[in-house]
Amino acid sequence: MSSVRLASPSSHPRPLSSLSAGTSGVVAHVLPDIAGHAERLHALGVTPGALVQVLQTFPGIVFQCDQTELAVERAVGHLVLVAPE
């Protein structure tokens, strides 16, 4: 099973917004916030353990999460911490 890996230094979690196109990884954590963005992401399948791949970073961030293609603004990308593979 794809459990969350936090231990190895090469996969130290970084915000989705800092990753370049083509990077894939596993969602380690979605930062909770007051506006409920995290809940939205949750409902769309962006939860710890989900496999993501960054497809594009400009003008917005486009990434594949599991079988869903999602577009988000940068501020939302800050909330998703990904352990790159």
Place this chain on the structure above:
Amino acid sequence: MRARPLRVALVGNPNVGKSVVFGRLTGRYATVSNYPGTTVAVTRGRALVGAEVCDIIDTPGVNTLDGHLSEDERIARHVVENGDADVVVQIADARNLRRALVLTGQLAAFRKPMILVLNLIDEARARGVDVDAERLSAELGIPVIETVAVEGRGFDELRAAISVGAVPNLPARQAEALSRWAHELTGRVRRISHLSLARVQERIARAVREPLTGLPILAVVLYAMYLFVGVFGAQTLVALLEEDVFGRGINPAATAFANRFIPIFFIRDFLVGEYGLITMGVTYAIAIVLPVVTTFFLVFGFLEDSGYIPRLAIFSDRLFRAMGLNGKAVLPMVLGLGCDTMATMTTRILATPKERLIAIVLLALGIPCSAQLATIMGILGGISFAALVTLFGVVLGQMFLVGFLAARVLPGERSPFIMELPPVRLPRIRNLTTKTLLRVRWYLGEAVPLFLVGTALLFVLDRLGALVVLARIGRPIVTGLLGLPAETAQVFVMGFLRRDYGAAGLFELAHSGQLTGVQSVVALTVMTLFVPCVANLLMIVRERGWKVSLAILGFITPVAILTGGALNHVLRAFGISF
């Protein structure tokens, strides 16, 4: 035995094909598109399942039923929760099982008999995704049916299962635990053999969303749209219908018929006179506006089914953010180019009340509907490209300014831009034609009566001499501030009844050489910014209530007139004549 039909609610994530399933079960068509949020209200239909009569309830797509809920999600939750539904049929996209299962877990809490439908099983297999339905059924304790709804595959099984739905044997879980459970269960029942990212669809998806290729593609799409709607629809078809069918066929025949058989001048004039029901009302509605509306809806349907429009949201997000919206607003805005009334209804896909209000105002203020767009192209296209640029520059600038200020003045929040991009698909001709026909029928049912009422009202006003009075009252504004011929006042009265109707009136004025270049630009700018048509206004009332609607009306009218006045004076001061 039940005294009433079994109520079956269709629930599921957005864009998984609920409306297609609904159509298959009931034989009724619910609007189907390839983007999340097409169903914005509950649709009901009756179906015979085995020997049992069922009420099928199609609900808007939902991502969650717990926590922060959108308007759509509240509607869907209400249907499931308040005893409205006897059986819940959850429709899932087989590729996105994990997300669907989170919803299954939430639905289970309502303790209703359930069935899980894994739809789009063909697309899932093509992507190398395989789900073990039997095992999934055993783990959930409910029937799991695999379907390809657009082809009707798996529907015998689905019909058979409706009467044997079971309450899922799942414990209640909190959000975190629920998503962990969904993740693990997905891992047990799903096999992904290969993730082929090199398919043609993936390449197209990438080409349209990356700026370097996407922006040129957008330009080509807009140009192709202009050729099909603006040239083929608004010029070729309109000329054919207006000049040949109506001009040489119907209208002379109707006039001849009236002259021979209707002795009363008043009635004859009412039917075939200058403001006649047939010679003006029917001619405008059928010959000038219908071809444009039909060709636009064909193109729009193609774009929405192909998955193109949501990808435009990526480009437009930053622009919309400055106006207190986010990229998602591109959907109602583009639809508004077809019909603002329809688009006003679609603003429900936006998350916050503030966003919905801004979008409704911008639609009413700046987005020209297809009929207006065609008139603008028809009149200004014949004058000069600079005239077109001026009009769109002013209208878009005004829209941006209003949005920018509204974003800062109005209370409330903007929601973050988080958007699911549907897969790129080749639209199905059948869905495309059905959808276009349905929209055209809607147009004929909704708009044409208003055209006729408008014509009748105009006739009465003309008879009573009120047109002269209205024109005199409006003269200082129309001839003074706007610098337009006095007859334009009358066109603006028509425009109040229906924007496209007024636009068609301007078309006539311009074609008979009564407007100069500057006058055409000013008149069309005011008309575009002007009060929404009656149908649009009624839709705003339905969405936001009378108070807000009157406020919008009271805001837009002076904005339109003052902008037109300013434009008139600037153009004249600089001696621009196009």
